[in-house]
Structure formats: C-alpha cells, structure tokens
Amino acid sequence: MPDGARAKFFGWIDRRPRKGLERAAFWLLAWFLLLSAMRWIPGLLGGLAAGLQITVGVVLLMVALPLIWTTIRMRLLWSLRNKLVLTYLLIGLAPVVLIITLVLVSAYVAAGQFAIHLVDARVTSYLMQMGSENEARFRHLQPTVEGHSTRETMNADLPPDDRPAGVPSRFRRDTTCFLDGTSVFHVASARKAPLGLAPWATEVRGGRFHGIVSDGGELYLVALHQQRLNDGRMFTVMNSIPMERELIDLFAEGLGVVRLLPEKTETKQASSDPAPNSSEVRRNRQHYLSETRGGVDPKGSNAADIRVWFPSTLAMTDWAAGQPDNVVLEVDSRPSLLYQQLFGASLSGWVMTVIRVSLTLLVFVFGALWLTAFVMAVRLTRTMTESVADLYDATQRVDRGDLEHKIIVKRTDQLAELSRSFNAMTGSLQRLLVEQKEKERLQNELSIAQEVQANLFPHSASDLPTLELHGVCRPARSVSGDYYDFLVFQEDVPSLNGGRPTRREAGVGIAIGDISGKGISAALLMATLHSAVRAYQFASEELVYSKSALEGLTANKEGLADAGGWFQSPGRIMSLLNRHLFRSTQPEKYATLFLAHYNAASSVLTYSNAGQLPPFVLGKDGSVQRLEEGGTVVGLMDGMHFGEGRVTMQSGDILVAYSDGVTEPENDFGDFGETRLLEVVSRYRTQPLHVISAQVMLALDAWIGAEEQPDDITLVLARQV
The missing domain is CATH 1.10.287 (Helix Hairpins)
Structure with missing residues (x-):
C-alpha cells in the first residue's frame, strides 16, 4: 500500500x-x-x-x-425553521393526507361495491327474464299436458321446440318438463348434461324458484315453475343454462373482467331421476367448482384510471341438497368504466360540458387559494425564523461582550416586542455593568475604610499591673459608627542609684462612644472623634525632637503620654470635644461618649458620661453601680458643661461599658436588655475578659437569631486586679 x-x-x-x-x-x-x-x-x-x-x-x-x-x-x-416545517406538515398536511386516503379508500370500496352490484343486478335481471320465459312456456305447455295421461301420448303431441313465439332468448337453454318429479319432456343445448329434478324441488314453496345452483361441480342459472294440475298431478317446467364464458361475457359487458372462483361444495343427495344422457351423480361426494371468467381486460384511459378489483359473494343453492351456499365473485374494472355505467347517456350534452368547465374552474380557484395560503405561510414562517435568527445572532454577539449590538426591529408583532425587550435587556446589562463597576469601586473604598478604621482600634494589650482591659467592636455594616479606645499614660520613676529614671504606667484613659447614624458618615465622624481624643492625649506630652532621620524612622509609634493633668479631668476634655464637633461637623451630627481616667496608684476611676448608656461597675459582692454623671451628647450644642464622677475600684470589680447595639436587639420576647447582659457577665466574671466578651456575643447572636444585626455592637471590659 x-x-x-x-x-x-x-x-x-x-x-x-x-x-x-x-x-x-x-x-x-x-x-x-x-x-x-x-x-x-x-x-x-x-x-x-x-x-x-x-x-x-x-x-x-x-x-x-x-x-x-x-x-x-x-x-x-x-433549527426553528425545520421544526416549523415539520409542525406544518403534521398539522396541515397529515390531516389532508389522511382525509384523501380515507376518501380514496372509500371511493375504491364504493367503486368495487358498485361493480359487484352491477354484476348482481345483471344476474338477477337475467334470472327474472328466465323466470318470465319459463312461466310463459308453462302456460304454453299446460293444456297439452292436461290432455294426456301417459308420457308416450304426451310426447306425440308436444312440439319439437318448446319456446313460445314472442319469447326471444340470446342463449340456448335446457328446458325440462316433469310430472310428479318424472321427466316427460326435454329440449337440450347438447353442451352440458341436463339437470334432474332434485327431491327437494319436486314441490317448491310458492311454485316458483330462480337462482344460481351448483350440480356436479358446475354452476347453472335455473328458473323453475310448477303447479298442480286438475287431476292432482304436479307439473313442473324447469329452464336452465350453464354459467359459461359466453354468459359471463354478457354479465361483464362494459365492466371489465368477472370471475367466479372455484369453491368446494358437498353434494348431500343426488337427484331422484337424472335426465337422459346425464352423468351419474354420486351421493356424499365432494366436487370443486371450476373457475369461470368472462369479459375483456380493461385498459386505463389515463394514469388516474387505476384498476379496481373487488371480491364478493353471490347466493347459490346446492341443487342436490337444497342447502343455501355462496360462490365467490371477483370483478376487475376501471373507474372510467364504472363512471360510464353510472351516468351513461347523461355524460353527453351541454349540461355536462358546463359541469366539466365549472369543475375545472373550481380546481383552478382552489389551486389559487392554496398557493395564496402557501405564500402567506412561508412569509409568516420567515418572520418567525428571521426574528429567532436575529435573536440568536444577538445572543452570540452579547456572549462575545458586544453589549452595544442592537436588533433592527421593523415589525409590530410579539416577536418584534421580544426583540425590543432584548435590546432593552442589553441596555440594562450595560447600565448594570457600569453600576457593578461603581459598586466594586465603592466596595474597594469601603474595604480600605474598614482597614483604616480597624487600625484606629487598639491592637495590643493595654493591661496595667492593677487593671485588666479588653474591648471589642462588631460593625453592623462594613464600617462602624461605634468607637472605643485605651490611652495609657506613663510617669517617670527616679532611679535609686541616681541613674537615668525609668517609666511606668501611671494610669489609662478609657473611651467608648456611639456616633449618630450608620455606615460611611458615622465612620468618618468616628475617625474625627478618635483623632480629637488622641490629640488631647498628645497635648500633655513634652515635645522631644529626634537627633537624626534614622532615629525618627525607628521611633516607637505608640508613644508614651505623660501622666499630666489634661486627661485627669474627663469633663474638661468632653467640653473641648463638644466645641470641636459642633464647629466642624453638620448640625445634625452628634455623638454619645463616655470618657474615664483610671489612676493606677489610687485605683480611682474619674469619668464623664455625655449621653452614653451608663456603664456599670459590677462589684465582687454582686452590687451594681451605674456611672451616670456627665451631660448631654457632644456636638449638638455649643458651650455645654459636663460633670465628673469618681469610683474607687476594688479587687475583682468589673467595669462594663457598652453601646446600644448590645442591649437593644429584639426578638419575639423583647429587647436583650441590661439585665441579661448583667447575668452573662456575672456568670463568667471569674473567666478572662475575652471569654466574658465572647459569651456576651454568643448570647446576643442567639437572641438575634437569623435576623440581620440591627446596630453596631461595642463592649469594653475593665477588671481591677
């Protein structure tokens, strides 16, 4: 390969x-x-x-x-186009095909039945003619038979041809006369053995019989007439003709081909007196009827002139037994021949010409209507497929990022409205993308603000040898409007050997506040408040310059404030903060604030409360002391005075300061409340402060449940060692 x-x-x-x-x-x-x-x-x-x-x-x-x-x-x-085409074929063409098929099958069956009816009518007409001729022959022979008592004298007077004048016959038939069942006269066609008179036919009910009979495997048309004579004898005249091709040709004239199919028949009993020269009919012997056919094979006049073949049966009598039976009849014809037989002479003339022209015009009208309907269906289908194709192309363009693509709409139907909706949707997507980018930008800014705010809260432990400190703030949104801070103050301790003095913690400032509102505006005001408090902390420090740039870069960022007198008066600091916020913020902005200074040497807590929920000191013995001294909120009015209060902390006492986000969350049982807060703190008061804080948060989460956190939650704990 x-x-x-x-x-x-x-x-x-x-x-x-x-x-x-x-x-x-x-x-x-x-x-x-x-x-x-x-x-x-x-x-x-x-x-x-x-x-x-x-x-x-x-x-x-x-x-x-x-x-x-x-x-x-x-x-x-x-493809939608292929689906629509298949749908139209199933909805429109399938019923038409079924109806046409039903009509054609019905027409075929009707044509076959009509052909069978024509053959049956011709056979019946021929039998009626034979019966009439036989009755005339009976009247003709009756006087002769009544005048003779013996067969020999009767034969001398009977004419050689029994057919009466004026009774024509196209075919030569067998004629036999019987007296009391005995043949006395016979005129034969010399083609078939003559029929004998069966025992059941010696006395027929009504005296007349005509029909198709089978005898010895052959079919005959038989007409029988009998009557009892004056002397009591039964006189019977029987006329018969075998059903051979010549006779079948007569029945099939103008129709096509007629067949009498072979069928097995059983002879129960032979005739009592067979005619001369007839073959002996044996009893209880089966015979097979030979197939007989006649007519001319029909030729179609056009392609639509198809062959019509239809079977049926004709009533027949078993001549030997007298039992009714059937013979199978088949007719092979053409619609044109049946049409000629149905209408005959009416097919000619001006009336039929008018009918033909009218039918032709009707065909053209129907064709024009069908063509119009077809064109309309194609146009309607094209509108649907074009709209879907435009939508599909537009979705592909949008999938590639082309949101500016628009579908050209020229119509006013539902599909056009769908295209307009798609155009509106792409416009909305463009706007949403712009809004999404703006939202992402704001979210990034919020993340930065959250990071900045997180840096404002204390990060390192600020515990004093005599006081443990802990604080936590959980925002309701990205940033918080709550504020807390710990400010540690230092003092110099002289060296015993006269060396350089050392520094130690002399006290701590505790601040907790709640800014009006939530979100960014509250967070910005919280940063302003934080900066102002820190500024007043640094105001008491001595300004010391670094000796070099390197020393300035490596200096401690936390700084160590002096234990000077600025923060030892929280009421004065509160008044300064109130003036600062009032003059630097909008009129509707304010804050609640709790400021306290703890002296490590005396364990005295000096505080001022500016509208903040009163913190409480939980004593070791279970007593509760609320810290309410102070004044109104800061930043709302200028020139306000804030009072101060003092509390001496005992070993094991816990200071609990909190924002309204701790006590105000609601459920079906009401607010969380100060009582539950006290219960949680009292239950875990011997645990580390961060454990107490965590238990408070768990209790709040269980109280809020699946609902959104309603407000910022801030909790500050301080415990005297």
Whole structure:
C-alpha cells in the first residue's frame, strides 16, 4: 500500500467514533461489510458468514434506528425553521393526507361495491327474464299436458321446440318438463348434461324458484315453475343454462373482467331421476367448482384510471341438497368504466360540458387559494425564523461582550416586542455593568475604610499591673459608627542609684462612644472623634525632637503620654470635644461618649458620661453601680458643661461599658436588655475578659437569631486586679 493511501486509511481509523451508539454502529457496519464480502467464499465459511451477516444486520438495525432518530432530532430539528416545517406538515398536511386516503379508500370500496352490484343486478335481471320465459312456456305447455295421461301420448303431441313465439332468448337453454318429479319432456343445448329434478324441488314453496345452483361441480342459472294440475298431478317446467364464458361475457359487458372462483361444495343427495344422457351423480361426494371468467381486460384511459378489483359473494343453492351456499365473485374494472355505467347517456350534452368547465374552474380557484395560503405561510414562517435568527445572532454577539449590538426591529408583532425587550435587556446589562463597576469601586473604598478604621482600634494589650482591659467592636455594616479606645499614660520613676529614671504606667484613659447614624458618615465622624481624643492625649506630652532621620524612622509609634493633668479631668476634655464637633461637623451630627481616667496608684476611676448608656461597675459582692454623671451628647450644642464622677475600684470589680447595639436587639420576647447582659457577665466574671466578651456575643447572636444585626455592637471590659 502506498504511503499516502496508508496515511489516509489510518487517519480515517483515527477519526472513528469513540463512544456510545456511534461507536457501536461504526463497528457493526464494518463487520457487516466484511461479512458481505466473506459470504461469497464457497463452502462452509461462506454459509457461516451469511448467517452471521443476518445477525449483525439485525443488531445494526436496532442500533442504527435510535442513532438516526438522535441525529434527526439534534441536527435536522435543531433549527426553528425545520421544526416549523415539520409542525406544518403534521398539522396541515397529515390531516389532508389522511382525509384523501380515507376518501380514496372509500371511493375504491364504493367503486368495487358498485361493480359487484352491477354484476348482481345483471344476474338477477337475467334470472327474472328466465323466470318470465319459463312461466310463459308453462302456460304454453299446460293444456297439452292436461290432455294426456301417459308420457308416450304426451310426447306425440308436444312440439319439437318448446319456446313460445314472442319469447326471444340470446342463449340456448335446457328446458325440462316433469310430472310428479318424472321427466316427460326435454329440449337440450347438447353442451352440458341436463339437470334432474332434485327431491327437494319436486314441490317448491310458492311454485316458483330462480337462482344460481351448483350440480356436479358446475354452476347453472335455473328458473323453475310448477303447479298442480286438475287431476292432482304436479307439473313442473324447469329452464336452465350453464354459467359459461359466453354468459359471463354478457354479465361483464362494459365492466371489465368477472370471475367466479372455484369453491368446494358437498353434494348431500343426488337427484331422484337424472335426465337422459346425464352423468351419474354420486351421493356424499365432494366436487370443486371450476373457475369461470368472462369479459375483456380493461385498459386505463389515463394514469388516474387505476384498476379496481373487488371480491364478493353471490347466493347459490346446492341443487342436490337444497342447502343455501355462496360462490365467490371477483370483478376487475376501471373507474372510467364504472363512471360510464353510472351516468351513461347523461355524460353527453351541454349540461355536462358546463359541469366539466365549472369543475375545472373550481380546481383552478382552489389551486389559487392554496398557493395564496402557501405564500402567506412561508412569509409568516420567515418572520418567525428571521426574528429567532436575529435573536440568536444577538445572543452570540452579547456572549462575545458586544453589549452595544442592537436588533433592527421593523415589525409590530410579539416577536418584534421580544426583540425590543432584548435590546432593552442589553441596555440594562450595560447600565448594570457600569453600576457593578461603581459598586466594586465603592466596595474597594469601603474595604480600605474598614482597614483604616480597624487600625484606629487598639491592637495590643493595654493591661496595667492593677487593671485588666479588653474591648471589642462588631460593625453592623462594613464600617462602624461605634468607637472605643485605651490611652495609657506613663510617669517617670527616679532611679535609686541616681541613674537615668525609668517609666511606668501611671494610669489609662478609657473611651467608648456611639456616633449618630450608620455606615460611611458615622465612620468618618468616628475617625474625627478618635483623632480629637488622641490629640488631647498628645497635648500633655513634652515635645522631644529626634537627633537624626534614622532615629525618627525607628521611633516607637505608640508613644508614651505623660501622666499630666489634661486627661485627669474627663469633663474638661468632653467640653473641648463638644466645641470641636459642633464647629466642624453638620448640625445634625452628634455623638454619645463616655470618657474615664483610671489612676493606677489610687485605683480611682474619674469619668464623664455625655449621653452614653451608663456603664456599670459590677462589684465582687454582686452590687451594681451605674456611672451616670456627665451631660448631654457632644456636638449638638455649643458651650455645654459636663460633670465628673469618681469610683474607687476594688479587687475583682468589673467595669462594663457598652453601646446600644448590645442591649437593644429584639426578638419575639423583647429587647436583650441590661439585665441579661448583667447575668452573662456575672456568670463568667471569674473567666478572662475575652471569654466574658465572647459569651456576651454568643448570647446576643442567639437572641438575634437569623435576623440581620440591627446596630453596631461595642463592649469594653475593665477588671481591677
């Protein structure tokens, strides 16, 4: 094999399906083709390959059918246009096809029934004619028979031809006369053995019988007339003709081909007195009727003039037994012949011409209406498919990021409104993206603000040898409007050996506040308040310059404030803060604030409360002392005076300061309240302060439940060692 052909072959193998029904169908088809080639091998191997090919073919068909259906559904029916075409075919064409099929089948059945009816009517008419002729012959022969008492004298007077004048007949029939069941006269056609008179026919009810009979495997048309004579004898005249091709040609004239099919019949009993020269009819012997046909094979006048074949049965009597039976009748005709038989002479003349022209015009009108409906359906379908195609193209453009793409809308229907809605949606997406970017920018700024605010809260432990400190703030939003701070003051301690003095903690300033409002504005005011408090802390420090830039870069950022007199008067600091906030913020902005100075040497806590929820000191013995001295909120009015209070902290006493976010959360049982806060702190008062704080937060979370945190939560704890 050349290298190029080998590469193509293996490339085709590599592209074979690798999973699912496609892979199974691929390998089954390969085996089917291989076995198709192997079946031509002579001998056992070829036969085995042929048998396996049939099995593989059946399995391949079972696998291919669902695969074909999946392919049609996923590929051919993926397009809306193809789905609409299939829908129109199912809704519009399928009923038409079913109705046309029903009409054609009904017309076919009606045509066949009409052809059968024509043959049956012709047979019946011929039998009626035979009956009339037979009755006339009976009247003609009756006087002669009544005048003779013996058969010999009767035969001498009977005419050689029994057919009366004026009674024509197209075919030669057998005529037989019987007296009391015995043949006395016979005129034969010399083609068939004459019928004898069966025992059941010696006395027929009503004296008349005509119909199709079978005798000795042959079919006959028989007409019988009998009457009892004056002398009591039963006189019977029977006229019969065999149903041969010439007679069937008469019945099939203008119709096509008529067949009488063979049918097994059983002769129960032979006639009591067979006619001369007739074959002996044996009792209880089965005979088969020979097929008889007549007529001319019909030729179609056009392509629509199809062959109409229809079977039926004709009533028949078993002549030997007198039992009713049926013979199968088939008619092979054409609609044009049946149409001629139905309308006959009415097909000619100006009336029929007008009808033909009218029908032709009606066909053209219906065709024009159908063409108009087809064009309208195509245009309506095109509007739908074009709208969907525009929408699909627009979604692809939007998926690629082209939000400025707009669908051109020219119509006013529902699909046009859908396109307009899509255009509005892309516009909304553009606006949402802009808003999303702005939101992300604000979120980034909030994150920065949150980080900045987090740096404003104390990060390192500020415990004194005589006082443990702990604080926590949990914002309701990204940033908090609550504020707390610890400010440690130092003092110089002279050296005993006259060396350089050392520094120690002389006290601590405690601040907790709540800014009006929430969010960014409250956080900004909180930063202002924090900066002002820190500024008053640094105001008592001595200004010392660094000797070099390196010393300035490596200096302690925390700083150590002097224990001077500024912060030892919280009421004065509160008045200065009130003036600062009143003059630097909007009129509606204010803050509640609690400031306290703890003296480490005397364990005295000096405080001032500016509208903050009163902190309390929980004594070791369970007593509670509220810290309420102070004044109104800061920043709302200028020139306000704030009082001061003092508390001496005992060992084990706990200072609990909090914002309204601790006591005001609600549920179905009411506020969390100060009482529950005291219960939690009292229960865990011997634990470290961060454990007490965590338990308070857990109690608050359980109280709030799944609801959103309503306000910032701030808690400050201080315990005397």
